[in-house]
Amino acid sequence: MTPHPSTTDREALIECCSVWKLYGDRAEALAARYGQNISTEILKETGTISAARDVTFDVRKGEIFVIMGLSGSGKSTILRCMTGLIEPTLGSLKVAGTDLKTASYEEMIEIRRHKMGMVFQDFALLPHLTVLDNIAFPLRVQGISKTLRHSKAREMMDLVGLSGRGNHWPHELSGGQQQRVGIARSLMTEPEIWFLDEPFSALDPIIRTEMQNEFLRLQNLLQKSIVFVTHDFDEAVRLADRIAIMEGGCVVQIGTPEELITRPATPYVTEFTKNIPRSKVVRVRTVMGPANKGLLIEPVSADALVGDIAQRVLSYRDPVPVTDEDGQIIGTIDAPKVAAVLMNKEAET
Template sequence: MTEATTPAITCQNLWQVFGPGANDALAEALARSGGDAEAAAAELRDKGLIPAVQDASFEVREGELFVIMGLSGSGKSTLIRCISQLLPGTGGEIRIEGDNVVGASKKRLTELRRRKLGMVFQHFGLFPHMTVAENVAYPLKVQGVGRKERRARAQEVISLVGLEGREDSFPRQLSGGQRQRVGIARSLAVNPDIWFLDEPFSALDPLIRRQLQDEFLRIQATLKKSIVFITHDIAEALKLADRIAIMRDGKIVQIGTPTEIVLNPVDDYVREFSKDVAKGRHAKVASVMRAGVEEQGPDDPGLTAGMTLDTALARCMQLYQPVPVRDASGAIVGTVQPSDLAAALQVDDT
């Protein structure tokens, strides 16, 4: 694998088992089962141990926004803590840009977190006695960056997250959404290559949450970080992700693009997540088109392969003439444009 194609993160057969003697118990269970993860997990549970993450393997590509989702207790937060080495994995391998970090020294991990990894969690963890600018600049202070330079960098990321004018405010003077923006800015101050976010918006009101999702996408379009984002919300996952990994009982059951998750769920568990999703908002024309050039009609509504089905349908409906609308007695009471019907079903994502 060349440097250009090295994934930002590689997890290979990662396990996290809680309980006394977990390391030895996992090795013995895998040996007895011949590497069968299901059998090994069952043996561990029989011993009273908890296999919170089971044999997880995946890659996060450079610049990719990779979402891990699942219900409470599915293992998603434990998984992100293993990747970031806040928890040492019980078994398997974790590589950060090709460098194996399992068993790395405390000094090496501290250096990684200070210079390469950014982290944002559901609880903001701001210092109440520090201003916004001081909170954001704190990681740079830990690195030994001079006051003038760290203030300039703090101002840069404060502007990036839309908090200009609040630099000298204290956390108690901010709304929940503003405090979360400070947390995001603080994690970006050191310009990390890889960004971990564990349900960062889940404690916020729905409107603020949607606004921060939009802001987050804008930031990612600018910075193009490699991101692992944890959520339990399928709508949030579909809105943000390049790819999604869905977890159940410590196992990854499906990895795919939003379109693949919505249109081709691998089992009833994944299907249940997406059953209420408006498929036309996430599925693309490419997923239903026929390859090659066939005989075409005279109309061309300008469809593209990356267009959502909702948008494509609205474009096609513009080609049709108004149709009559009747009352209960059959009398014509008006007309409707087919394109208006399609437009009324679309959700405004702006």
């Protein structure tokens, strides 16, 4: 696993501010009367369901932002709000600079056609179209000529590893191959923002891991801004730059995988993260000690995962130097610190 790059200084492409989504006969009336001050008691008294409650976050350019939680936590509701498939009851949502609340129908069509790509859990392939025509379908909707859209579709087939399968029918493909078709189709318009709603959850574990690898490979090539919804924390840790954990329609914590595991904000987050090996997410800089420039041992990177350098460090009696991205020594890491991480000892991290 490669280090997740810092995204704190990047432009926000999605701005989600105090978003609520209420369902029930009195939802709109409650929103008009109470605004952001709707209480749990009011919701219960009126039989109103809050699928999303006061949700605030941003998604930055080039990052993989994972939204996760159990079924009913609100994660898919928020994704549907971001894609304009449903309208928030309260709050504001801006996507690529456009306020979805005030956007016209024509503007929403333009955003969906040119700014967004979407992949869902069910592959949603058209059974009467070949693989090539399924992938080319978004450009067909735009009125692009058959020659041009097929040419672009073949490029996408090569990109996702489906070369030579253009004339196959969807039912002739494996689950993993069908999802590759869905991914290729979502990339046909070269979207700026890529939305994926539990895209791999219907796949068996081996194929799921394969598709995660493929997803990371594509992101390294394309550098999209990605919102990825999942209920699987292992998957979130593997893919995310940052994770938003949702419970009961609320975002309870946002952070890097390392931040969530080493500094959980609530017992709910602690429960979610307790079975993830710290060595997979804790980086050397988090546990390193003071610098010692007199050591002659080859250094390790401060951004390396402890699990990736553990064997090296454990083989030395002396501490190992730690360097920053410029090659400057900024600390040391020793066998006891590595052992503490490997044993999932929270106090040491």
